[in-house]
Amino acid sequence: MQRTRPVGDVLLKVDDITLSFGGVQALSGVSFDIRKHEIRAIIGPNGAGKSSMLNVINGFYHPQQGQITFKGQTRKQMRPHEAAAQGIARTFQNIALFRGMSTLDNIMTGRLLKMRSNFLFQLAWTGPAEQEETRHREFVEHIIDFLEIQSIRKTPVGQLPYGLQKRVELGRALAAEPELLLLDEPMAGMNVEEKEDMCRFILDVNDEFGTTIALIEHDMGVVMDLSDRVVVLDYGRKIADGTPDHVRGEQKVIDAYLGVSH
Amino acid sequence: MIYREAGQFKTTYRADQAVFPILQDRIAILLILAVAFIGVPALASDYLFLAILIPFLILSMAAIGLNILVGYCGQISLGTGGFMAVGAYAAYNIALRVPELNLLIVFLLAGGCAALVGVLFGIPSLRIKGFYLAVATLAAQFFLDWLFSRVGWFTNYTASGSVTAPQLKFFGYIVHAPTGKYLLCLCLVTVAAVVAKNLVRGRLGRSWMAIRDMDIAAEIIGIRPLQAKLSAFAVSSFFIGVSGALWAFVYLESWEPLAFDINRSFSLLFMVIIGGLGSILGCFLGAAFITIMPIFLNQVPAALGIPLSTATVSHLEFMIFGALIVFFLIVEPHGLARLWAIGKQKLRLWPFPH
Amino acid sequence: MGPFIEVVLGGLLAGVLYSLVALGFVLIFKASGVFNFAQGAMVLFAALSLVRLMSGELSAVHYWGAAAVLGVAVGYVLLLFWRRARPAAAPGRGASWGLIGVFGLIGAALAALHGTAGWSGWVAIPATAAIMGLLAVAIERLVLRPLVNQEPIILFMATIGITFFIDGFGQTIWGSEIYTLDLGIPKDPMFLLESVFEGGILVNKLDIFAAAIAGVLVAVLAVFFQKTRIGRALRAVADDHQAAQSVGIPLNQIWIIVWTVAGFVALVAGIVWGSALGVQFSIALVALKALPVLILGGFTSVPGAIIGGLIIGMGEKLAEVYLGPVLGGGIENWFAYMLALIVLLFRPQGLFGERIIERI
Structure with missing residues (x-):
């Protein structure tokens, strides 16, 4: 190889x-x-x-x-x-996803470490906060494409089959780069x-x-x-x-x- | 058929991240706001304002606060009444001691005080979870109850322990009529709902939900439990504090500590459960339900010719609320908000079967 | 020295009352992992049922109903013994129901003959116990069974719902005033150790009685948990629901049993509390004090519940007497909770709970 x-x-x-x-x-x-x-x-x-x-x-x-x-x-x-x-990012032996959140939100949590917009902008959802959200969303979409899970983007992960959950978990770890x-x-x-x-x-x-x-x-x-x-x-x-x-x-x-x- | 998103394509991430991505929803929310801001003030009676709409709005705001903590961050609290009391007494004391301050600022400061107290009582959440935390928040409730009834400074040493709010004066206008009070509450609650929605769909909200769903995994992907939990306590208590100030100043006008006792905490928790944990819409549905229920119980049996004593009505209320909580937890743990979502799903096809 | 010991002793004895309520919590938590917020409401309900059945102020329907419940319970227990002793000769399903129904009718008929005079404690206590058993069955059927395998926090909130229901229901059917409960338990004060201290130490006979009852109850429960077949099943269920089910332990029956036992404990607590304070709604609120007791003692420890209760009771009285005047009085309302909170900060698993190793 x-x-x-x-x-x-x-x-x-x-x-x-x-x-x-x-x-x-x-x-x-x-x-x-x-x-x-x-x-x-x-x-x-x-x-x-x-x-x-x-x-x-x-x-x-x-x-x-x-x-x-x-x-x-x-x-x-x-x-x-x-x-x-x-x-250092990781996945778990027994899946440890956030079951109440969608695939997209789960992978977005992997980006949290890189988000640091001001609290006040977050309140109003404008300016830097919104730009930041869109920027990270774009990155996450690349991961979703890479892992071929576009169709389950908005599905709550609790409803996904085991294999896909494992994939989402990998995605969440990857999102942290x-x-x-x-x-x-x-x-x-x-x-x-x-x-x-x-x-x-x-x-x-x-x-x-x-x-x-x-x-x-x-x-x-x-x-x-x-x-x-x-x-x-x-x-x-x-x-x-x-x-x-x-x-x-x-x-x-x-x-x-x-x-x-x- | 009426409610469908076919043909509505989202071409930017921005559009996909909107609160109401679907056109029909946007129209509906504008209609509701129009009715609330223009239609209702023109039509409603004083009774409707004072007995139903104003308490409904204020309690909705408190429910939003509690839902952030319980529904989004998963930290159960039985001390909501105490935090409302902090808001009320903070507002009273600030307005009393700095009378020239604009009341809006007083309310915000009151919320700030409640946020501080909330963070203080939230600190145990870093080490304890679930039921243990529930008991810890009971400590907050009983301690705050005691503080405001026994420490004279907070009530300005009034003999009866009951205090009266100053006139509602904003920018030189005195808000006196029920309509004015209603509009005041409506404005504040609308802002609160928008702010809460923005927070829960962004960075902060995701870290709260991550903590709620699996705190260990959340920490391993880099969320600081300290920041996430305490920020949830702070934001939640801020909303609850402002609603406490409104409850005291706008709805009660004069009050004693009993107004914020443990039953207030429970009834707010019920609103959040019945309305829907983890849903801003649910806060409004739950608050509406819990506000209207007792009135319904009072009026309907009388109208049907079955007079019930006040005591019986209050016991019946207990029974019905208790049964409903269990019912909702069994049938739909996500409350009225989820029923609404299911209804919308059905509407996409209705009246056709496919 | 005398007054100090008096305060401590008074606190310890008040603590026994908290322990009695906490015991019910621990039982249910151990056996089903449910944090039963309704234990306080169950105490109130039991006390109300008992005091009102003894009062003779109710309508005939109340007595018939209570007697029918007692009859059904007696019939059920007899049937259980029959099945145990002669399994072959025991009646089938339909006949069993019929038999139980007959017992219920007999009970109601006897009550009708007796009229609407108040019952003596010898009848009222078993009848109340039977009612608590019925309550346990209802809770299992209507609440626990549909919520099986839900998250603990959902079950916890369901028990808050149960609390409200029982509070409202109890007061609707039994009344909501203050009633005095008199079972002939001596209440007069007495002096101890008069030879050691000047004037001796003042205690109430009722408190001594309460302490004795609590001791007996703990001993009985300990034997029940450690030595009986059901006790072993209970401990298995507490460890792992699914594993217990897979070895053939009937989960639903176990839950009914444990809630019934918790109901009996609530009845005992109700008798003692009611005798001391009168039966009134505030019992349900005071019973909330069992929560800090649990935190102190750990949710799964029977001795923890007892010792936690004693510590809370004593600490509370000492604080009220020695700190109260400084802080403005009335600190009994929150002191217990604060004490528990502070303990939590240093030992999150309580004084006697097992250390939790988090895994992932």
């Missing part, structure tokens, strides 16, 4: 992250990095700590130990909205056609917008096809890291997936 943007420097580096809930150790001493423009997969059996890892990266969980470096800035912890402001996009099982529960569509969107996003993507996925075929590098977690520890081919051959990974008698 020919890509327009080559993989670049390190964008995000997680270092020795340890996270526990009470007595449950969710992550212990996990370190890896994500490079610019790459598609990085995080895989592992159920309960391996994959979602917790994403939650740590975008500030929803605060690790007890370790640090995260994003765009050269090192931090111990921050609030989710700060992470969003720095350019993130530098790092975290996708938590973007293809869970989809049929083959929907999966193919979603793969195409992910590759296109990576290629056209140059967005760096970290994704969790259970479908190994998809992971091997899409990703540049793969991290494998098991019981909260990193057991392998490297290209899909490399990871596939690791004995520990095979053990984790097939089970092994100790």
Whole structure:
């Protein structure tokens, strides 16, 4: 596959992250990095700590130990909205759309961080406020075109089928023009056609917008096809890291997936 | 058939973002405004103004305020009566102590005071949700009730605890006749409705609704819960405060703290539920319903020859309101506004089946 | 020291009353996740029914109706026992209804024979309990069942609707004045610890009685929840409605049971409150004080409800006595709420609630 943007420097580096809930150790001493423009997969059996890892990266969980470096800035912890402001967007394993709002409004919420018109202009819906609204609407319409969801623009998302909801959620994340996009099982529960569509969107996003993507996925075929590098977690520890081919051959990974008698 | 948008193409985003994108709606709203501003003042009787139209308008404004908080931002409040009282007593004290100030400015300042108090009592919403918040707003209600009845400064140390509003004087004109009062309320409510609509369809409104629908996801896409929730409390309380000032100055004229007790809070909540959570139109429908219902209950049995005592009527009112709330929550949680939308949908085809 | 302890004790005993109302809330919240705003109204309704049935001032229809409800309840309970003991010999669906109907008629007939004199507590209390059971069935059928799987906040607002309905309904059928409830519970003041403090400590016998009742009630409920088959089902339903249904727990029956039990708790609270304050509308308002109690104790904790009630009752009395004069009096109306609010700011899950881990 020919890509327009080559993989670049390190964008995000997680270092020795340890996270526990009470007595449950969710992550212990996990370190890896994500490079610019790459598609990085995080895989592992159920309960391996994959979602917790994403939650740590975008500030929803605060690790007890370790640090995260994003765009050269090192931090111990921050609030989710700060992470969003720095350019990290994500989708969720269980769809987390705003069910009472239309597709268009949902995707528009992704633009909120970039809107800053004066309260008084908003009251009157004139001047900068209206121009800003129209400008962002235009951007959102590009995303709607890109994801091919024009026909459901004004439909409340609660009424949409699962596959489309997943797509709208991707749209909302894209609307924020993130530098790092975290996708938590973007293809869970989809049929083959929907999966193919979603793969195409992910590759296109990576290629056209140059967005760096970290994704969790259970479908190994998809992971091997899409990703540049793969991290494998098991019981909260990193057991392998490297290209899909490399990871596939690791004995520990095979053990984790097939089970092994100790 | 009459109501259809076929052939009305929107060629700009601006046109698509309009409040009434469809021609028929624009005509209808202009007609309604014309009737309200010209027709009604020419025709209505004093009774109609004082007993129905003025309270309806003022309560509509309060309902708009409450709906912003409950319907748009999802933060339930049982303290609306208390915030109305803040508006009323703030207006009273400002007008009393700075008599030369224009009353419109007094009302706006009163709204501002209510907004401040609202933000103060909204702070717990950052840590608590749902029922917990409902109880926290009850704290506001009971505390404010107490404050205005026990702390003499607010009532200018009147012996009875009841206070009287000054004359309604704007730019040298004294508004005295019911028609004038009606027009005053109508103007203010119209402005409030337009402003509220502009806010809820823009940046602020979207962040409120995002918080309402899924607060965690909202924070993860970059909405600050602090700003979103407190701005909802502020805007909501501002409208409620202004409506409280109007309720006191225009409708009651002289009042005591009891006028803003917890029953006021409940009846406003009912308006919002019956009218439609998350709908500006619903605020008007709900307010109309709750204003007219007791009058209907008072008049109809008497007209039918079944005289009911006042106590019975008030108990019946309780029962009917309670039953209606449950009924609406079961049948149509989005209230009268949704029924109206469904009706419009049907009208697109009527009288043809397809 | 004496007066201080008196205030504390008085507060604690008032707190017991709040706890009694809060208990009803906790029961329903635990078993159905519904925040039942109507608990206060149920207390008022139970107290009104009881005091008016005992009064002998109602029309004959009231007595016939109440007696019929009692008869139906007795018939239903007997039938349940019959089914339990001899399942094979138990009557079918139609016959069961017939039997229950006969019991209802017998009840009404007995009431007709008795005339319109007031009932003694021995009949009026079971009759009121039966009425609360009927109320529970009605609420389950008309409100909860159609709203199943709705968001909690919708159900909460529905219970506000129920509150208004019950308030209006109760006062329409039973009357809306102030009635004194006299079940023979001793009310005279007495002195404790006279040997320790000069003059002793003044308490009301009724308060002691109330505390004892609350203690017994909590013990009974604890046994009911922990040891019985129904109790286990209740706890399962509380954890997850759908999962409970999938293992064959009949959700609707469970709800009826739990609302009935909450109705009984409301009746007990109504008896105690009514004896202390007289039966009047303000009971429904004072019962709102159970809300801050819940916040303090956590929505799901029975001991929390008790301890929260005691803290609120005591704090309120102390504040009224020692802070009241400074602030201008009457702070009892809001102090409890403010106290709860402040606790919330530091412990959003209440003193005894479980810490919530948010997931996404």
